Amino acid sequence: MDGLSQIETELGKVFEWHLIAINNAIKPAKVNTLWQDIAVRYDETQRAYHSLQHIQQLFSQFEQIKHQLHEPHIIALALYYHDVIYDPRRSDNELKSAEYAVEALKGYLSAEQCQHIYALIMMTATHELHECLDKDTVSDAAYLLDMDLSILGTPWSEYQVYAQAVRQEYRHIANEDYRTGRIAVLKKLLAHPVLYLIAYYHNYFEVQARDNIKREISLLHAS
Numbered sequence: 057m058d059g060l061s062q063i064e065t066e067l068g069k070v071f072e073w074h075l076i077a078i079n080n081a082i083k084p085a086k087v088n089t090l091w092q093d094i095a096v097r098y099d100e101t102q103r104a105y106h107s108l109q110h111i112q113q114l115f116s117q118f119e120q121i122k123h124q125l126h127e128p129h130i131i132a133l134a135l136y137y138h139d140v141i142y143d144p145r146r147s148d149n150e151l152k153s154a155e156y157a158v159e160a161l162k163g164y165l166s167a168e169q170c171q172h173i174y175a176l177i178m179m180t181a182t183h184e185l186h187e188c189l190d191k192d193t194v195s196d197a198a199y200l201l202d203m204d205l206s207i208l209g210t211p212w213s214e215y216q217v218y219a220q221a222v223r224q225e226y227r228h229i230a231n232e233d234y235r236t237g238r239i240a241v242l243k244k245l246l247a248h249p250v251l252y253l254i255a256y257y258h259n260y261f262e263v264q265a266r267d268n269i270k271r272e273i274s275l276l277h278a279s
Contacts, residue, residue, distance in 0.1 A: 071087070072087045074128075105225060113207065114203050115132075124256075151178065209268070226238075242269050
């Protein structure tokens with residue numbers, strides 16, 4: 057079994073565990089169908105960063121903080137579906153992913169649970185919390201958003217691989233246009249008062265993330 061196949065198998069088992077934890081009446085064959093639909097999409101050729109490796113990285117974070125979550129199974133499913141639709145030429149990927157998640161899960165989760173997953177995925181578009189959330193939901197959502205940005209606070213060598221993968225996803229854009237757009241995105245991130253909403257992530261990743269972003273901006277200006 058190659059590395060990607062192993063990742064797919066392991067993530068499939070985790071997906072099954074979380075879904076059955078919510079609805080133990082769902083048949084294994086249906087769980088497998090749902091998972092294969094996800095896996096096929098994350099293996100699309102336009103993806104270099106938003107792939108199954110990205111989901112694996114998120115679940116390495118999830119394992120460290122899951123005991124802090126009020127609804128860990130809902131957060132896990134939101135992680136699986138948050139980038140299930142990804143076309144770097146479009147700006148509505150989060151919306152399409154949220155809609156896809158609801159359509160896939162509505163027969164197995166309650167309407168409230170589906171709406172919760174929908175809202176969580178939509179928050180990854182802006183990385184801002186919705187004011188209408190209650191205390192427990194805000195905490196879970198903050199953890200999800202911080203996990204999604206955790207790559208920014210990794211050591212520079214790992215961040216470089218991420219940045220190169222993002223560039224590969226936008227290979228249809230000319231270098232000058234990419235530099236302009238990427239610098240704008242990075243500066244918008246730096247403008248946030250804090251990148252990480254939970255103290256655990258803020259203390260561990262904030263300084264490194266800002267250093268990485270500034271370094272990438274400098275390299276983009278120099279290229």
